[in-house]
Amino acid sequence: MDLWYSWEFIVIVLAGFSMSRSFCQSEKAPYYTFVHEATSAPHVLYYDYIIIGGGTSGCPLAATLSQGASVLVLERGGSPYGNPKIMNIANFASSVSDTSPNSASQQFISEDGVYNARARVLGGGSALNAGFYTHASADYVKKAGWNPELVEKSYAWVENKVAFEPPMLEWQSAVRDGLIEVGVLPYNGFTYDHIYGTKVGGSIFDKYGHRHTAADLLEYAEPRNISVYLHATVHKILFTETGKPWPRPRAYGVVFEDSLGLKHWAYLRRSSMNEIILSAGALGSPQLLMLSGIGPANHLQAHSISVVVDQPMVGQGMADNPMNLLFIPSPIPVEVSLIQVVGITKFNSYVETASGLSFAYSWVHKFIREYELHLNETGQPSAVTAEAMSRAAETLNSLVAETLQGGVILEKVIGPVSTGELKLRTTNPDDNPSVKFNYFKEPEDLHRCVQGMRTITEVVNSRAFSKFRYKDMPVQALIDLMVNLPVNLRPRHFSTAMSLEQFCTDTVMTIWHYHGGCQVGKVVDNDYKVLGVDKLRVIDGSTFIDSPGTNPQATVMMLGRYMGKRILYERLIQGRK
Structure with a gap:
């Protein structure tokens, strides 16, 4: 099966829509006088802070x-502004699946x-991303050792630019009411908590469907003190040699x-x-530490990289919250929505939804042909499964001749407990590293997924959601549908009595909430300073032990503001000495 086709399908299903109609934008993109292409950069530059990654x-x-020092930001990508694939909610699927x-992406x-x-x-x-904006829990903040008052002020600073209350239309309302009906209580209304x-x-999408990103927060910058260079790929961090006058390597x-x-x-x-501050993300930050000589010595030497610090924990603790979902064709039109409602369960699985799926009729037939080909190659796994899938195919075939409408209900496992590792494939910083997340390696994660899928089943069968499902399409048919779709490259176990445990394992997908690789207490200290060297910090999601909240983006943005304020305060105190 063609890889592009497989990936495109996954993204469209996860997104909950792929539309042709456009949304107007609420405002013009900000004009930053300090953002330039790296080709215009001087051969040599000097700044107080060098931030690797404008994410x-x-x-x-x-x-x-930039409010108290000169800052250089080196971003390997381009600008989001003026790019309709990024800035328009209608193009979410095509943006995240873009392979050019x-x-x-x-x-x-x-x-x-x-x-x-990866971005x-x-x-x-x-x-x-799908735009969901929500805080970390109070327990998470406490465990991280953050100052709660500064955390709240930092969240508010972010929200003033990029966060909005989403509209609640019919599909989202039906899932919300279904969650309440099946006992995911209490109902807490609209809240970031x-x-x-x-x-x-x-949501970071405003009422016009216009995306507001972390780049909008550069509106707070002092233009005279900051330079941002785009398409600037950092190859390595430079360190002094150990010995006099510095006993440890210093980033310079x-x-x-x-x-x-x-x-x-x-x-x-x-x-x-x-x-120097690394903010290159969960994949980029551990990768660049290794390329610069900080990492497991044997691994670095195998790539002919000079070892600055033998640090075996770099690249360890990599985790990605596993996501599993059901696609639900709808007998009636649905609104376009990304993640707005969430059920935060006490068994530590989060249930969310998106709607507005629409794609070409010919593409639907392509899926049906793929399924028929599968049956021809493998033989019908069972009369029950084949019958269920036949009903599903007939339903797909009978929908509106132009489009297939519907949505997804998904669950994400908290944490997770299961972790893996990241390693270099090459010494080219543009190449993706090798990463293994070990989904469901720990039974606790698998148990949470099963409970989450049971909750989704109850929501689909709830009275509140009834008008959005075909009465002749039982949940088992939806499960069989997912098992037969190319959602990943993992082996499939076709069986009439497929357990939810097997379903979770076979159909696992990413929700793009990966973290780890430079974790606090292992690679960086509580001030995010890299252990074993001086003048180098890592401030991004690679430092997280667990993913905060139901979506980490609000907390990652908050952390940038939070640590910026702390660093400036330290600078002020040092300057007075």
Whole structure:
């Protein structure tokens, strides 16, 4: 089966829609005088802070630091502004599945056989995601050792630019009411807070369907103190040698390449307070630490990389919250919506939904042909499964001649407990590293998935959701449908008595909430300073032990602001000494 076709389908199903109609934008894109192509950068640059990665954490961090110091941001991707694939809610699916060489979405397949994507664009993952905005729980904040008052102020600073209350139309309302009906209680209304029960969360899409990304937070920046270079790929961080006058390696600069392949050197200005900060994301930050000589010595030496610090924990603790879903064809038209409602269960699985799926009739027939081909190759696994799938195919075939309408209800496992590792494939920073997440390696995660899928089944069968399902299409037919779709590259186990455990394992997908690789207490300390070296921090989702809240983006943006404020305060105190 064609890989593009497989990946495109996964993204469309996950997105809940792929539409041709457009939404008007509520405002013009901000004009930043300090954002330039890296080809215009000087050969040598000097700044107080060098931030590698203008993503979900890098942008708020840079904007904050620019209020008290000079800041250089090096972003390997381009600008999201003026790109309708990114800025228009109607194009979410095509944006995240874009496989063109210079797209904002860089595709990769994990060693687990799960399709995935990483951002390469100013604003990072906030320029590609489904837009859900919600805080970390109070317990998460406490365990992280963050100051709750500064956390709340930092969230508010972010929300002033990028967060909105979403409209609640029929599909989202039906799932909300279904969750309440099946006991995911209490109902907490609209809130950013992470609390048990069913709630409506925020969105970074405004009422016009216009996306607001972390790049919008650069509006807070002091233009005279900041430079942002696009298509600037950092190849390595430079360190001093150990010995006098410094007992440990000190980061003092970086080497980066522009889109023409020309090298540039950026150095820290002479001051004990200045630093390099990695904000390249859960894949990019551990990858660049390794490329710069910080990582497992044997692994680095195998790639002919000089070891600066033998740090075996770099790349460890990689995790991706497993997602499983049911696609539900609807007998009536549905609104276009991404994630708005969430059921936060006490068994630690989150149930969410999206709607408005629409694609060409010919494509539906392509799916049916793929399924028939599967039956011809493998033989009918059972009369029951074949009958169920036949009914599903007939239903698909009988829908409106132009489109297939419907949506998805999904569950995401909290944590997760299962983790894996990241390794280098090559020494080219543009290449994807090798990453394995070990989905459901720990039984606890699999148990949570099963409970989540049972809740989804109850919601689909609820009275509140009844008008959005075909009465002659039981949930088992929806399960069989998912098992037969190319949602990943993992083996399938076709059986009449397929357990939900097997369903979770066979049909697992990403929800793009991967984290780890530079975790606090293992690679960085509680101030996010890299252990074993000086003048280098990592501030992004790679430092997380668990994914915060039902969606991490709000907390990643908050962390950039939070640490920016703390670093400026430290700078002020040091300057007074």
